[in-house]
Structures are given as structure tokens and as C-alpha cells.
Amino acid sequence: MPVCRRGTPIESQDTESMLTFPKGGAHPPEFKEQTAGLSIEVMPVPDELELILGQHIGAPCTPTVARKEEINEGALVGEVKRGLGVPLHSPVTGKIKAIGTSAHPMRVTAPSLTIGVDHEADPVQYPEQDWQSFDGSELLQKVNDAGIIGVGGAGFPTHVKLNPPAGSPVDILLLNGAECEPYITSDHRQMLEHAAEIVGGAGIILKILGINECYIGIESNKQDAIKVMTAAAEQASTGDCSIKIETLQVKYPQGSEKQLIQAITGRKVPAMALPSAVGVVVQNVSTAKAIYDGVVYGKPLYEKVVTIAGKGINKPANLLLKVGTRIKDIVDYLGGLEPGLSKIIMGGPMMGFAVSSLDIPITKTTSAILFLTEDEIDTSPHSQCIRCGWCLEACPMGLEPKEIGIYVEANRAEDTEPFGVFDCFECGSCAYVCPAKRPLVQFVRLAKMKAKRP
Numbered sequence: 001m002p003v004c005r006r007g008t009p010i011e012s013q014d015t016e017s018m019l020t021f022p023k024g025g026a027h028p029p030e031f032k033e034q035t036a037g038l039s040i041e042v043m044p045v046p047d048e049l050e051l052i053l054g055q056h057i058g059a060p061c062t063p064t065v066a067r068k069e070e071i072n073e074g075a076l077v078g079e080v081k082r083g084l085g086v087p088l089h090s091p092v093t094g095k096i097k098a099i100g101t102s103a104h105p106m107r108v109t110a111p112s113l114t115i116g117v118d119h120e121a122d123p124v125q126y127p128e129q130d131w132q133s134f135d136g137s138e139l140l141q142k143v144n145d146a147g148i149i150g151v152g153g154a155g156f157p158t159h160v161k162l163n164p165p166a167g168s169p170v171d172i173l174l175l176n177g178a179e180c181e182p183y184i185t186s187d188h189r190q191m192l193e194h195a196a197e198i199v200g201g202a203g204i205i206l207k208i209l210g211i212n213e214c215y216i217g218i219e220s221n222k223q224d225a226i227k228v229m230t231a232a233a234e235q236a237s238t239g240d241c242s243i244k245i246e247t248l249q250v251k252y253p254q255g256s257e258k259q260l261i262q263a264i265t266g267r268k269v270p271a272m273a274l275p276s277a278v279g280v281v282v283q284n285v286s287t288a289k290a291i292y293d294g295v296v297y298g299k300p301l302y303e304k305v306v307t308i309a310g311k312g313i314n315k316p317a318n319l320l321l322k323v324g325t326r327i328k329d330i331v332d333y334l335g336g337l338e339p340g341l342s343k344i345i346m347g348g349p350m351m352g353f354a355v356s357s358l359d360i361p362i363t364k365t366t367s368a369i370l371f372l373t374e375d376e377i378d379t380s381p382h383s384q385c386i387r388c389g390w391c392l393e394a395c396p397m398g399l400e401p402k403e404i405g406i407y408v409e410a411n412r413a414e415d416t417e418p419f420g421v422f423d424c425f426e427c428g429s430c431a432y433v434c435p436a437k438r439p440l441v442q443f444v445r446l447a448k449m450k451a452k453r454p
Contacts, residue, residue, distance in 0.1 A: 020249035021259035024396035049324030050361040058084030089300035091322035093121035126297035146294025152284030164276035177218040177285040178255030181348030191225040195232035201288030253427040312341035312371030328358035340373040350428040382437040391430035401430035405443040413450035
């Protein structure tokens with residue numbers, strides 16, 4: 001049985017009709033009650049945005065605008081001329097104030113555009129189009145033109161993912177609505193408030209892929225979302241298109257791509273392979289919503305629903321934000337910080353990154369910003385590995401995290417490939433259950449930097 005830190009078994013669930021992955025996992029406290037019941041709230045646009053040019057996996061965009069140039073909401077401001085990437089669009093009408101760099105949660109700094117907002121400008125209207133009249137290749141081009149990437153965190157260009165290699169025929173689409181990380185409820189709210197658009201996005205993806213079978217996986221702690229999404233899926237399903245909801249056990253990392261595939265389809269993605277190798281394409285439910293907006297309305301992806309939670313913020317919320325909004329503007333809007341704030345994390349507590357500045361802007365992949373107080377985190381130092389084996393039991397990939405950590409401490413990071421370092425997707429289950437509190441994810445990241453991929 002998966003265990004929590006200190007070896008406490010996960011709480012009892014009626015698991016007979018629920019799906020899950022067979023190996024490893026953990027069950028951290030959920031802490032979703034802070035925001036699960038809060039509807040998506042539109043935050044007023046601040047006076048200035050910082051738009052990171054590298055919103056996706058791959059090379060950053062090259063600016064297509066100049067300093068002092070006036071731009072309209074939705075206008076192209078960056079493009080990728082070669083390699084992997086998607087175009088970038090302005091979230092607002094305004095003027096380019098600077099082309100320089102901005103603070104970044106992982107890369108310290110990143111190239112960016114600073115946009116001064118014109119608050120007097122009328123919002124852009126996006127007329128509805130009949131997407132059924134377009135063929136698969138036309139729909140795929142619209143996805144690319146809208147600058148859509150995997151908004152669940154990976155940032156992989158969606159048009160590339162929806163064009164799998166010819167040698168890997170796909171027959172199943174999975175939409176990920178698990179949202180298994182603690183605190184985060186942005187996908188939950190999207191499913192409750194935009195179920196029809198998410199299911200509509202699934203229909204668009206099915207047409208692009210030329211298949212007719214879609215499953216949407218949702219953890220059982222979101223019964224309200226399961227009910228709403230089931231109704232939307234049943235209404236959208238036809239003789240030529242099947243969309244079904246699958247209830248998943250509450251277990252982390254249920255929303256990981258390979259684990260979700262195995263839980264719902266029973267197929268196991270080989271090491272170092274893509275999901276298309278087993279005939280599956282996976283998209284996040286919020287990405288499906290973005291695809292619907294991009295295809296049906298021609299609206300580029302420049303807004304993001306972000307969960308703001310933790311005891312260190314005055315008012316938790318699920319906010320619809322313009323991409324490029326700085327953390328400090330979010331803090332000001334929500335009434336400021338609370339005493340005892342100890343750590344700010346962009347993303348979830350398991351896979352997110354701690355940041356030290358409020359000047360960092362959100363990107364298309366920002367799912368949450370957590371303001372955690374001293375009683376919400378554990379800052380005690382780690383100790384040596386005690387060889388308990390808990391990390392091996394918790395690892396959903398069947399790797400050996402303890403050996404990777406030991407080798408890194410011995411300055412032998414280059415020798416960690418046999419222990420599966422490149423198969424690790426850094427879910428943090430091993431670090432969570434470790435009684436010695438060893439920073440195993442950080443060891444893995446360091447090993448990946450130093451070891452040579454085979």
C-alpha cells in the first residue's frame with residue numbers, strides 16, 4: 001500500500017470502481033479546501049506586464065515588435081523561426097516599453113517584453129466559427145497559430161503533440177483532469193465552469209488525430225466535477241465520437257502522463273518512449289479548453305487560471321490572469337501577505353519551484369502560486385540515507401532514488417544512469433516519504449545536469 005511520510009497508510013477509499021497505476025505513489029494531505037469552492041475570478045489587468053519570450057519547451061521566441069511600438073490585444077509579438085516552439089501574443093492593448101530580461105523561477109532570468117497597458121482600449125471581440133467545416137490539418141494549424149502549449153506544466157507545443165510520428169498510430173485520447181498535487185484547484189474549477197468547452201476541445205482533438213475514442217480521468221475527490229463533466233461528455237458523444245469519464249483513485253502522482261495511461265488503458269509506455277508509442281495522446285483539461293478557444297474563437301492563449309493559496313496570502317483565490325502578470329500585482333490585489341510567510345512556490349508543493357522575488361511574472365504553464373507559512377513547510381535539515389527502502393516503494397517508475405542521491409553526494413553523478421535518472425519525471429514521491437528528509441528530487445536534477453544521456 002502506498003504510504004505517506006512517516007509511513008501512515010493512505011485513507012480508506014472505495015476503490016473497486018476506481019482506476020490507478022499499479023506501482024508506488026503517495027498521498028500527501030490535499031489542502032484543496034482553501035480554494036476548491038471558489039469560482040474563477042477575473043483579476044483586473046495591472047498597469048504593466050512582463051511577457052517571457054520562452055513560454056514553451058524549446059528556443060525562446062524572437063520578438064516581432066520594437067520598443068515604443070503600439071500593439072493590440074492578441075497581436076503577434078514573438079515567433080519561433082526554427083526548431084520547437086509556438087508564437088507568442090500580447091495579452092493586452094498597449095505599448096512595448098522594453099525588450100530585455102525578466103526574473104524567471106527556474107532559469108534566474110529570461111528574455112522578455114515589458115508592455116505598458118492601455119486601460120482605455122476596448123476589449124477585442126472574437127467571433128465564433130464553425131470548426132466542423134475545417135479538416136484536421138487546418139485545425140492543427142489553428143492550434144499552432146493560437147500559441148497553445150501544454151498548460152499543465154510541461155509547456156510542450158500542442159500542435160507537435162497532436163501530430164504524432166507516422167510509425168506510431170494513435171487510437172486513444174486521454175484528457176488529464178486528475179489534478180493530484182496538493183492545494184491546486186485551477187483544473188477543478190475549469191471543469192466545473194467550462195465543461196462544455198473542455199469536451200468541445202476534446203472533439204476538436206479527436207478530429208485532428210482522426211480517432212473517435214476519448215477518456216477523461218478525474219480523481220474521486222472531485223465528485224462535483226465528475227458529475228458536470230459526465231453530463232457534458234454524454235451530450236457530446238455520438239455514434240462517431242465516444243467521450244467517457246473515468247474515476248481515478250486519489251493517489252499522487254495520478255496525473256502523471258505515463259501513470260494516467262497505465263491507469264486508464266492498461267498500456268505501459270516503455271522507458272524513454274513517448275505516449276504515442278502505445279497509441280495514446282494525453283492533454284490536460286485546461287489545454288483542451290485553450291484549444292476550444294483557439295479554434296472556435298481564434299483567441300490566442302494569453303490568459304491562465306491560477307490557484308493562489310496557502311496561509312501566507314490574505315485572500316486565497318482561483319484567478320483568471322493575463323500571462324505576464326507579476327506576483328507582486330497578484331499579492332496587492334488579494335490584500336497582501338500574512339505574518340509568518342516562509343516560502344513562495346510557483347506550481348504545486350511537490351513539483352513546483354521556490355522563488356525569492358515578487359517580481360517574477362506568470363507564464364502559460366503557471367498552475368498555482370503558493371504562499372506557505374512556517375507551519376505549512378518542514379525546514380529541518382536532512383540526514384544520511386538509512387536504507388529503509390521507502391523511496392523505492394513510493395517511486396511510480398520503479399527507480400532507485402536512494403542510489404542516485406548517494407552517488408551524487410559521492411561526486412559520481414555521471415554514474416547514475418543505470419539507476420534510471422533519465423526516466424525520473426521528478427514527481428517528488430520519494431522525497432515526500434523519506435524519513436531522513438533527503439532532497440532526492442534535487443539530487444536527481446543535479447545528476448541529470450552532470451550525467452550524459454545515453
